[in-house]
Amino acid sequence: MARKIEKIQLGRRISLGVFFVAFTVLTILHQKVENMPSVDSLCPFGGIETLFKYIAGGELVKKIMPSNLVLLVAIIILGVALSRFFFGWICAFGALQGIFGWIGKKLFKKRRTVPKKLDQALRWIKYPLLVGIVYFTWTTGTLIIRPYDPLAAYAHLSTGIASVWAEFAVGLVILIVVLVLSTLYERAFCKYLCPLGAVISILGRIPLFRIKRESSTCISCSKCDRVCPMNIDVSTVKTITSPECIGCMECVTACPTKKSTLYTTLAGKKVKTGTIVIVGLAIYLGALGVGALTGKLDFVGPSLTDEATKGTLKIEDIRGSSTWEEIAESFNVSLIELYKAANVDETKVPPDTKLKDTGALIGRTFEADEVRIALATLLGISYSGENGTTPSSPVQTVQAVETAQRAPAVPEKIIEPTEAAKPATSAEPVAPVAPAVSEGALAVPEGFVLEGTMTIKDIATALNVPEAKVIEKLQLPADISVTTPLRDMKDQYGYTMTALKERFAQ
Ligand code: SF4
Ligand code: SF4
Incomplete structure (x- = not known):
């Protein structure tokens, strides 16, 4: 029995490790290799952030990909069936906190807990946080939380601390605080701040999965309480109904009685713990598999050229991974004029440079939105910028349009559009x-x-x-x-x- 229990916890660590390593590798590759998923496209919470915009008009919030919606569907199905199982077995950020929790145990040899009343009060923070994030994302149409997101800061560490600090200063500070706290208090972010956890906690009211305690065989040793990373009082309840439970099964495996005092149930029926784990992983991976087979698990989204070919190209489609020449070709504008309108020295920035790499070449912070605004000015199209404010004054706009209109038909270094890109000469359909x-x-x-x-x-x-x-x-x-x-x-x-x-x- 003990051997089998150990196997389950070993399996949990392997599962978390695989998802964590895969996430980390993908975010590093995203910085180095073309068309690799960004952190934004890998997080199910992005699906919630874009949900309103998607339902209202079939469009996604900038940086969000169709994959976010597939991940969201997967996690919702999983949430209804097994509550917060995702966070105990799959979540990369949960794994990262677990690593620091393990380091903390080795260093301090003692597990600390936040005083009960304070702990209960702090756990409510994630709900207004969820409401605030969703409200502001839905009303502004941008990922408002991104600069404060510790996971986004972690995912950009491979770009160097200076670069992370420039883009995610607050997120980096939160990341450091969370990881330091994790060495003292397990899963601090999951308990108090995780907005995705808040969503699934709400779903956790209706799950089919429960852990039950048989009081007649319980010897009240409290081992289950001590190992629970979410500080749930397991030893005093008959059924764990706490929406905080992440289904890690640590309590089940720690129970010393050999009479299944703590056991797992699915739809009211006693089910082996291993079966719950298999069901949980199968639901998540199965949902992703269906998404992949139906072509919806798209982490990268269509390129500008693809959008131009379809005649659906919009200024909002420009991303940090878009190159200068790709933008000029797809929107059928002069590359030189584009550099000029964006106030970028073309001698320092080769045409195949990605927008997100431009700042390093010109020695200043450079946002992809600067190119969107410059392009909108060149095309004479209304674009209010990511934050809803156009930095160019009306005078500048008129001058820029006039400059663009006076530009020779084929300037010195103009990029001729591809046949595919030619139809889309503006941000609107042709x-x-x-x-x-x-x-x-x-x-x-x-x-x-x-x-x-x-x-x-x-x-x-x-x-x-x-x-x-x-x-x-x-x-x-x-x-x-x-x-x-x-x-x-x-x-x-x-x-x-x-x-x-x-x-x-x-
Ligand atoms: S109650 Fe058990 S399964 Fe739930 S989080 Fe605590 S230890 Fe894990
Ligand atoms: S670990 Fe098992 S025996 Fe000990 S208190 Fe918890 S349920 Fe009871």
Whole structure:
């Protein structure tokens, strides 16, 4: 019996070790090799962060991939069946805390616990934290928690401490605090801060899995209490219903009675502990397998060229892993103009440089969003930036657009787009080329810049002409709404803002 119990705990350490090593290796490879998953695409919590945006419009929050939704589905199925089993057997960050907990045991020889009342109060922190993160992510459409995420900081350690400090200073501090705390108090992050744990704790109210205690054979030795990493009072309850239980089975394996005083149940029926473990791993890996077979377990997402080919290319598709030449080709803009608009010295940054590597070459912090904003300016497209604020002033925007429009058709180092990329010359889906405007059409004053936020009524008022003239100039149907912003009707009428600007400039 003892041998079998040891095997289960050995299996748990192997399982956690495999997932932890796989996670670490992937995050290192992400920095070195093309098309490797990022930490953002490997965390199930990303699925929750993007859920609202996905349900509302089928779109994902920036940096989130379809894989996040598959991981989320997997962890929800697992949560309903086995509560927080994921954290006891699979979670890479749980494994990292476990390693530091083990180091702490070796160093201090004593297991510490937070005073009961304080511990109970602190455990509630993760719930408002979850609500806050989800609310702000859903309303801003960005991964608001990313700079504070200790797992993201850990996943970028291979880029060097200076780089992690520049991007994840708060996350790095939290990581260090959590790992130091883990040497004293087991699973501190899981207990108090993990927002994903909060979600699964809620699901944990309805799991099919429970650990039960047979009081007639219990000798009240309290070994189960002492080994529980989540500090659950196992020895005093008949059934462990705590949503904090991570299904690690440490209590079951520590119980010294040979009469199955602590035993595992599934849907009310007594089931071998090993069977629970197999079911848990099978549910998780099975869900990932189904995701892979159906093509949904996509950790990387389509490239810019793929998006351009599909005609769905958007400025938001630009990522830190996109290269300068890939962006110029896909969006059909001059590479030189793109460097210029982003205020980057092209002599220091080769075209095949990834945006995330640009900062190191130009000696300053450089965000991918700077290129998105520069590109939006070049294309004359409205883009409010990752944080919802466009740094360029209107004057700068007009000047940049004019510069772009004055650029020679084939400048010295222009990158000709591939045939696949040619259709997508803007952030919106492609529209047919506009026919010529009829005689007597509206003449647009120099310097007037058409914006996607404008309505036909706005333009007519600004130019002091009838709305029909504006509609004619833009070659739009006569019955089109004059009070809806142009950018909101592009899908309905199949135009792009670039095409409208061209028609306007004619
Ligand atoms: S109650 Fe048992 S299975 Fe649950 S976390 Fe504690 S030791 Fe692990
Ligand atoms: S370890 Fe077993 S015998 Fe000891 S208190 Fe817990 S359930 Fe009872």
